[in-house]
Amino acid sequence: xxxxxxxxxLTTFLSILFIWELITRFSGWSxxxxxxxxxxxxxxxxxxxxxxxxxxxxxSLFRVSIGFFLxxxxxxxxGIILGRWQTAKLLFNPLVQFLRPISPLAWIPxxxxxxxxxxxxxxxxxxxxxxxxxxxxxxxxxxxxxPTFFQVAANFNFNRYEVITKVVMPAIxxxxxxxxxxxxxxxxxxxVAAEMIAVQSGLGYMILDSRNALRMDYVMVGMIVIGVIGLxxxxxxxxxxxxxxxxxxxxxx
Amino acid sequence: MSHIHIKNLTxxxxxxxxxxxxxxxxxxxxxxxxxxxxxxxxxxxxxxCILGPSGCGKSTLLRMIxxxxxxxxxxxxxxxxxxxxxxxxxxxxxxxxGLLPWMTVWENVELGVRHLKDISQKxxxxxxxxxxxxxxxxxxxxxxxxxxxxxRRAELARALAVNxxxxxMDEPFSGLDFLTHMKIREEVVNMHEFIKKxxxxxxxxxxxxxxxxxxxxxMSDRPASIKLEKKLDFGxxxxxxxxxxxxxxxxxxxxxxxVSYAI
Numbered sequence: 001x002x003x004x005x006x007x008x009x010l011t012t013f014l015s016i017l018f019i020w021e022l023i024t025r026f027s028g029w030s031x032x033x034x035x036x037x038x039x040x041x042x043x044x045x046x047x048x049x050x051x052x053x054x055x056x057x058x059x060s061l062f063r064v065s066i067g068f069f070l071x072x073x074x075x076x077x078x079g080i081i082l083g084r085w086q087t088a089k090l091l092f093n094p095l096v097q098f099l100r101p102i103s104p105l106a107w108i109p110x111x112x113x114x115x116x117x118x119x120x121x122x123x124x125x126x127x128x129x130x131x132x133x134x135x136x137x138x139x140x141x142x143x144x145x146x147p148t149f150f151q152v153a154a155n156f157n158f159n160r161y162e163v164i165t166k167v168v169m170p171a172i173x174x175x176x177x178x179x180x181x182x183x184x185x186x187x188x189x190x191x192v193a194a195e196m197i198a199v200q201s202g203l204g205y206m207i208l209d210s211r212n213a214l215r216m217d218y219v220m221v222g223m224i225v226i227g228v229i230g231l232x233x234x235x236x237x238x239x240x241x242x243x244x245x246x247x248x249x250x251x252x253x
Numbered sequence: 254m255s256h257i258h259i260k261n262l263t264x265x266x267x268x269x270x271x272x273x274x275x276x277x278x279x280x281x282x283x284x285x286x287x288x289x290x291x292x293x294x295x296x297x298x299x300x301x302c303i304l305g306p307s308g309c310g311k312s313t314l315l316r317m318i319x320x321x322x323x324x325x326x327x328x329x330x331x332x333x334x335x336x337x338x339x340x341x342x343x344x345x346x347x348x349x350x351g352l353l354p355w356m357t358v359w360e361n362v363e364l365g366v367r368h369l370k371d372i373s374q375k376x377x378x379x380x381x382x383x384x385x386x387x388x389x390x391x392x393x394x395x396x397x398x399x400x401x402x403x404x405r406r407a408e409l410a411r412a413l414a415v416n417x418x419x420x421x422m423d424e425p426f427s428g429l430d431f432l433t434h435m436k437i438r439e440e441v442v443n444m445h446e447f448i449k450k451x452x453x454x455x456x457x458x459x460x461x462x463x464x465x466x467x468x469x470x471x472m473s474d475r476p477a478s479i480k481l482e483k484k485l486d487f488g489x490x491x492x493x494x495x496x497x498x499x500x501x502x503x504x505x506x507x508x509x510x511x512v513s514y515a516i
Contacts, residue, residue, distance in 0.1 A: 148347055148349075148351055149351075149353060151319075151321050151339065151345070151347075151351070152347075152351050152353065152364075154320075154321070154338065154339035155319065155339040155340070155341065155343075155344060155345055156341055156364045156365060156415070157340065157341045166353070166356075167353065170353075170355035170356075171355065173355070248354040248355050248395050248396070248397050
């Protein structure tokens, strides 16, 4: 129970809460501008008990799940094709590299024009934010598979399907799981921004709406919940990285 | 059955690093000649050991026999048919493990017999080869859980389970400790005595070649040609210490490779 791994981070968080409380007491800023942790805690209870927090969190998670899921099921196969097939790489890699650095937020005007108001533009933006990292990580992972494994495959007369399912997919699994972990974080960053423009629900909307109402305590509740959910998403992805089929990747390097 | 005939085999590479570094326009400067007009024949069931200085192209020769690389000129014929790619009757055993690390020993051995329709027959075959290399009890271990010697044994089991005509082994003992080296070497010889497959072994260890081979081939430095080809008509067990003829041959090969055994 009293392990360093738990005690130390806890100490950091508690110290920050303490300093925060001190600043709000002695800085002379009004609680409307800089609410104290205790005030934020009370507001959080309020938002939990009236169900608003749950509703907004679920809305955000729903959009992230759909957009991220679409990005993964399209991004991994496309990454495999780009990694395995030189012609496809020459044709499409420059396009991917060109689109990748364009922030998904730059797509907001077009997304709203194309998909209107509602879940769709937000999902589209999350999809964009996750799709390119998945494609790039997957194709890099495929290209770095040891040539020996393909020679073994050829030696044992693997057909194309077997090369993909018995060599390529298991070989890239550890890297792909790492990519999932990094990408879900990006998707979570983007959902909040996306919800500030086109929808009437979600944690991003909640923050913007609270700002308009000058409720900085609600803004801070929103930020805290975003952080906690982000931690949870990362934790889930990390568990995924520990499953047995990737043990060889962790232990043989 | 496999009778391997290597005819006027030549291999050269373009040295891409050199091209990049010197931006040389003289094409011939950038060509590395690895093998120079190699002619060899391997009889069915023979164990042939190929020796040569490091980097001389021994492995390249094996890789062309396995069909991983195409010759620049000349050809490799197996039973009169030119090799045009890797195939399952011509199994290559990799220098560093060629086991697929995401598969257990069992699944790796299964690769060679995965098309067998009769499941119980398939399982029997897999178990048989795993027992043969003394890995019983390690069927469900992953390669990263095995020692160096066990990795070689597992790969050998996988290769033998295909029932190939030819086994091609690229430095099968490299990286093993002395005792494991001796043990695996003994197992390879016993395996060969038992199944009599055509077996090609590339090694840099002269003792290995003389103890194991039915024939020994010594290659020269790059561009490699055949310097010596010698049939080893000695019975088993063979002991270099007891056999003056083998010792003399060893010294001759050492001299040929530019080093001396006695210092």
